[in-house]
Amino acid sequence: MTQRQSPGHQGRPASSGPDGGDPDLARRERLAVLRRGEARRARRERRLVVGAIALMATAGLAVAGWAVNAAQDGGGPGGGSAQRPRGPDPDKANVPGERVYPNQARGHRTGGVRYPANPNPPVGGVHDPVWQNAGGDVYERPLRPEHAVHSLEHGAVWVTYGKGATAAEIATFEAKVHGVPYRFMSPNPGQTGAFVLTAWGHQLSVTSATDPSVDRFLGLYTSGPQAQEPGGPVTGGRAEP
Structure with a gap:
């Protein structure tokens, strides 16, 4: 006597994963691996961004501190407490014999x-x-x-x-x-x-x-600090004696 197959299983092979397991389970495992990799990459990028911001902030504070010190000292690096010379005094003799x-x-x-x-x-x-x-x-x-x-x-x-x-x-x-x-x-x-x-x-x-x-x-x-009108024109005036 010929045995008849159940209609629900007719012509349909048994499902299996790569190793004969559940394919849905294998897919979920692969997704989990990908998600963990993305998470690690995101954490690494966040650390890089935070580090860069911290470095920029430190540099900004250093520049600000230098500017304050320069303003207080009257000079740039190595300015000390004395005021930096600002050129010849127009009210004094600056050249021997003048x-x-x-x-x-x-x-x-x-x-x-x-x-x-x-x-x-x-x-x-x-x-x-x-x-x-x-x-x-x-x-x-x-x-x-x-x-x-x-x-x-x-x-x-x-x-x-x-x-x-x-x-x-x-x-x-x-x-x-x-x-x-x-x-x-x-x-x-x-x-x-x-x-x-x-x-x-x-x-x-x-x-x-x-x-x-x-x-x-x-x-x-020559165009020095004694000028009463610094940068005033010296061309376009009288060209002859």
Whole structure:
């Protein structure tokens, strides 16, 4: 007699996992493994982020602390308790041999101005509204002091030479002036010294361009702290003597 199969099992093989076990159990185990891996990766990333934030915060505190100390000490690293020097004092002599003439008058006046006989050339005072061009200009004739003084007010240095100046020394000074902004040069027959360097309120008389004080004076006062109108123009003014 032929035995009939139950309809519920007809043509259907028995289910099994890879090793003949429950396939759902195997799938759940694989998902658990994946979830544990994701959790470990998430924890590792969180630790990295927290570490980076902590490092940035530490660096920020260090920078803030340095800024406070610098402000209190008046300087940067190694500033100490003393204030850091902030450049030459415009009210004092900063170059050997220079003379200082403080409290110069200011203001504009059209026409001639009677300057004191000494110092010559003048180191400041009331002046013409138009400045003399001082963008490294070298003039072959004397200048009107009213225009030149206006250039001094803007921070220029005026190099002048008298009758005792030699052609070789004049050429050496011209090389220091020509093309250098906030410097200009001209003859000045009325002065007593061979060469005179003039900034607003400051003047140096020398006999030679090789005098060490020359370069120091030019370096300190070319657009220096003595300027009454720092950054004022020295081009676009009077181009002729």
